[in-house]
Amino acid sequence: MLNDGRKKVLYKALTFTFGILFFSVIIAVLMVNWQKTDLDKGYIDVINEAQEVKIFNQFYDTLTANSNSCELMENQLYGLASKVYDLGEKVNLYFEQNKDSDDAKELQKQHVYMNLELWLRLIKFNKTCDDNRNYLLYFYPYNCTECSPLVESINDYRKKLGDKLWVFSIPGQIDSKMVEILMLYFKADYLPSLVVNGNTIKGPEAFKDIEKYIK
Amino acid sequence: MYIDFLFLISSAVMLFIGILYLLGYFSRDINDPKPERFYGISVLIPVWNEEKTIVNTLDALKSMKKNYKGKLEVVVVDNNSKDSSYNIVKAYIFKNKFVRVIKETKNQGKSYAFNKGIKYAKYDLIACVDADSYPSPDSLNHMIGYFDDKTVGAVTTKMTVKNPKKIVEHFQDIEYIYSNFLLSAYDALDSIYVTKGPLSIYRADVLKKIGGFWHPNITPTEDMEITFRIRKAGYIIRASKQAKVYTSVMPTWKRLFWQRIRWNRGSMVNFVLHRDMIVNPKYGFFGVVTMPLVTLTMFMITVLVYYCVTRFYNSIYLFFERLFYYIYYGQFPNLSIYLEGLFSKGLFVVPVLITLFIVIVFVWLGVNYLGFRESKEKLGIKRLVLLLVSPFFYLPCQVFFWVCAFIIQVFKGTSKWR
Known part of the structure; x- marks a missing residue:
């Protein structure tokens, strides 16, 4: 013991x-x-x-x-x-x-x-x-590493166009009926997605088509 | 979250173990007992391809003999070395008659060599010395006094690394210094479970009674295994406070890996072989407290190191990732958020963990300081840097060795002495 x-x-x-x-x-x-x-x-x-x-x-x-x-x-x-x-x-x-x-x-x-x-x-x-001020709705997912080029490109447009482009970042996974309806309305069924002046562009490569829809 | 909780439990257990050893250490006897008589000692050295070190070891034993008042003989058992070890010893004997050599025609392992040496040994006490170890000249005088107590079956001693040069040797140097603190604490708590290979002395009659060392097919670490059987035979194990042995360590990471695989597998095998001692009151503090705690430590250290290292590396990775973005894009709006997050809750989520972690760091620093004090070694800049690096590098390496040893042990049965 x-x-x-x-x-x-x-x-x-x-x-x-x-x-x-x-x-x-x-x-x-x-x-x-x-x-x-x-x-x-x-x-x-x-x-x-x-x-x-x-x-x-x-x-x-x-x-x-x-x-x-x-x-x-x-x-x-x-x-x-x-x-x-x-x-x-x-x-x-x-x-x-x-x-x-x-x-x-x-x-x-x-x-x-x-x-x-x-x-x-x-x-x-x-x-x-x-x-004719442009608007861009950016529906983004949380923790998106592949979105960096897209964000960078949006920032570039922002700098280039100044107050001619208004950007609205919206978390696509947020628990909100209103956001859900908005995404449905614009057929933004993929994250990330952009809506530029009413035109939806989907995916992380969306930045390639932004210019097309800017007035 | 679960890993946080596991970390919390592991921290609490490790904290308890740390405090227990610290208290044990402070309750130790500072000096070794003075011997009432000087027993005759047979020193056994098993040799296998040790041509580079054997002469230095024999020289160290020669100066030990000069300092020792009792009778002393050295029995070298050559395990069929492929190099010139045997011839070197033969030449040495020519001028030093206290050395004898036995030549084996087949390498049957270290334990077999020891058992052979036990048969040839003339004296009451048998000291086992590794062929790459160099006991300090007065070691025996310090160790011998313990044998005046008839219940002492074996005495082991502190170890220090001989001339560490490479980084891998320096890490082992720090580890050995720390283990000297543990040895003193273990001794005070009757918890020693390894009679160290570089220098340990056994009672010859006890070794004979328990049947000598077991074959490597049963256990890869015979020096640990025999400690359990000596205890089972009713004897206690002590550690000398003043004796010291210098030893060579593994010079490469590869060799260190295989050494630790052997040691760790040995620990697992021995604890399984002698599981009847765990929580057995018959074996006193050793059975009731030490064995369960050592078993727990193996798991807890893995959890602690895994947790700290992943958190640490994760933070470093995140920091550089953010820094890269900051430099590349010229602006990173979330940098301030990130930094605030890092310091408020990024490293350790639950505040209890922070407090516990701080206490554990202090305990760790304390035991390392005491290790240096106990080893009578100086803490230079090089040692300090490596000591601070070791939790992030050397400790994870040890955990890796543990995991590998476990896997090898599960998928492979027997092992051979290296």
Whole structure:
């Protein structure tokens, strides 16, 4: 059997191990709470800004309700675009850090809807003010390594055409009926897919045909 | 997620083992007991193609004899060497009458050579020395005192690498230094399960009683196997704190691989052969604690190393992938997100793991420091760098050796002494 000295060492080792494990759990709880508070703060910031965007739209909608002032509509379009892009970066950051959380998914969905709203306003602006700004809807899959040339090409067009090309990136796998219907409408049944001014191009090689549909 | 959980359990078990050994180490006797009498010792050296090292080994034994007050003889058993080992020993005997040589006509393995030597040995104690090892001159004086206790069946000693030159030798050097810490801790906890080949002393009557060393067809590591049988015969194994033996190590990765395959297969075979000792209170701390923990360690280390290395290499890969995009495209919008992710949760998902990991790193640094202290070796820049690199390179290599040994053991039965 075990002698007393070795028994003592064994019990001491067990005590130390459980002590350290307990300590680790305490630290872990503190870290999780601290991280959660930090994330909550980030979430609230994004929500506040989203609220601002809504108020901003209501403000311009009220102003343009009884007139078709293209100047006002253009102001609204650019104002909304800058807010949507700024917000997009924050939403992406939050989403990257909290991929599995429901809050992150909800935020991403809200941002996609803002993008779509911006897209609809662009179409309305083009029609009302007889403008020909190009739009590109980019339906992308998550974790797409083969999409790099496509993204690079879109960025090149963006640089080349400036505000003549408006790009709207939409995650194709998002849990949203609206996105689903939109993809169905444009027959974008493959990811990645591009819709350039109403014309659908499918697959990672889609960048080769963008030029064809740019006005 | 499952691998995180497995890592958590493995970390906790390894932490317990680390703390146990540390506490054991601190409860050790610092000095070896002074001998009441100087026993006669027969030193056995099995030789097989050792023409490059045998003279140095015999010279080391000569200076050991000068320092030892008791009687000492050296019996060299030549295992039918193909080189000039036998002639070199014959020439050596001419001037040194305390050495004898036995020539075998067939190489039947190291254990057979030992058993042959045991038959020819004249004295009460038998020291087994490898032909590429060089005991320090005062080793026997430090080791002999343990045999005044009649329950001690064998005494082993610390090992240090002789003049490491190549990287592969330096890695083994660090490993041996660390193992010297373990040896002291094991000794304090009555947990020694290997009487090391480079220098160990056995009671002659115990060796005869248990039937000597077993054939390599039964076990590839006879020095470990005999330790189990000595324990089963009711004797304990001790380790000297002050004696030291310098040994040559494998000079190439290929040879290291095959050595470790043999050692690891030996460990598996021996633990299976003597599984009746596991959790058996008859064998005290060794049976109840050491054997189960050593068995667990084999699995846990694999999990820990796999986890840490895959996480580490994954992060490095991701970092360079992002860096490539950043350089190539001039801009990478997600770089900041990536960096934040890396430091907040990329390396270790669960915060408990971070805390545990930090503790384990400290324990690891602690035991390595104590290894250097115990081995009386200096930690130079070269050793420090290799020590820091070893968890990412040498440890994964060892895990690889374990996996290969396991596969070979499963698909192949017997083995031969190399």
